[in-house]
Amino acid sequence: MTWVRKRFRASVGALEHVVGGLGTAVLALGTLFWLVIVAILSLVGIGLPAAHDALRALRSVADRERGRLTRWGPPVLEPGPVPAGLKATIKDPFVHRELVWLPLHAVGGFLLGVFGLTIPLYALQDITFPLYYRLLPPDAAPGIVWWRTESMPDALLVALLGLGWVVVAILAGPMFARIQAASGRWLLSPPPGIDLSMRVAELTATRAAALDAHAVELRRIERSLHDGTQNRLVAVNVLLGAARRALQRDPVLADEILGRAQDAAEQALAELRTVVRGILPPVLDDRGLSGALDGLAANCAVPCRVEVDVQSRCAASVEATAYFVVAESLTNVVKHSGATGVTVSVRRERDRLHVDIEDDGRGGADEGQGSGLAGIRRRVEALDGRLTLTSPPGGPTRMLVELPCGL
Incomplete structure (x- = not known):
């Protein structure tokens, strides 16, 4: 049962991955058409003013795919905006890799996305067919069904086919997601030599964030101790001094003050426990x-x-x-x-x-x-x-x- 639950969860995650890849593939397809048109117009000189904007659009689509891949696996570092000027952009090694990735994802990613989405839809359509088959003519069966569906047994055969589609979706869905993401993980990652420097920059920023978070946490602990526990302990000290002075002349008052000191000490302990839980529960x-x-x-x-x-x-x-x-x-x-x-x-x-x-x-x-x-x-x-x-x-x-x- 645990294996089935894990496989089902993996197939659902793969379906989300494939649908997300289909979305970026549609954007890539539109960007590909734009780049082709700009390239053709640039042959006669009128497309050059739009070339830099087209490459910026390519970087935007590639960054969306990088973000999607990062959410579903090991991070793919983003290179930042394209350089200013068309010549510098054309020389950018990231742009070279993105130009190779674009047609692969626009065509292959789109087809894999459509196919990966169609299988679950086929499964849903076929499994629920016994509920609505009477509303359709006998020769209007769904999907790849070739037999006439004139009776409930015929409709149940269609539902059995739907269960087969479910098995295919569970077993093949993660594979579709991996194949769809392969071109992005291969081509959208930084080129050799650049990956290390980008990683060093990212770790430097992460270290700075860690130091900032540590400083903020220390200030929070200090503020909690100063505003809460320290004030309680000062009150306990004052009350104990007052009780000591009142012990000889008014024992009843001294007892009352000691009770208040005990309450303040208990509150200080409670606040101290809260601070400790805030450090590591x-x-x-x-x-x-x-x-x-x-x-x-x-x-x-x-x-x-x-x-x-x-x-x-x-x-x-x-x-x-x-x-x-x-x-x-x-x-x-x-x-x-x-x-x-x-x-x-x-x-x-x-x-x-x-x-x-x-x-x-x-x-x-x-x-x-x-x-x-x-x-x-x-x-x-x-x-x-x-x-x-x-x-x-x-x-x-x-x-x-x-x-x-x-x-």
């Missing part, structure tokens, strides 16, 4: 990531469904980051989204931990509005992870976080 050690997220969902004011498919433990820093991402996201959902439900899905695929948080709220989430999203991004990027936020006005809001967790 002990619930992760006690119950693991799945149990810790179940606890967050149980305490969330908005109905929350949690799905965790992580067979082995990740590094403590990765689990802590995933925990804080979910905790801060649920806080944002309660405060800002107006949602009636939220879904948290966590799964591990090879060396990556994927956290998917989606709510049905009003959308419009913006990192610049102080909703904690910038802090989440800093935490994720400090571990060399990636965060993708989709929140159109009207919703839904979906946050995809990918964290490296080793093999």
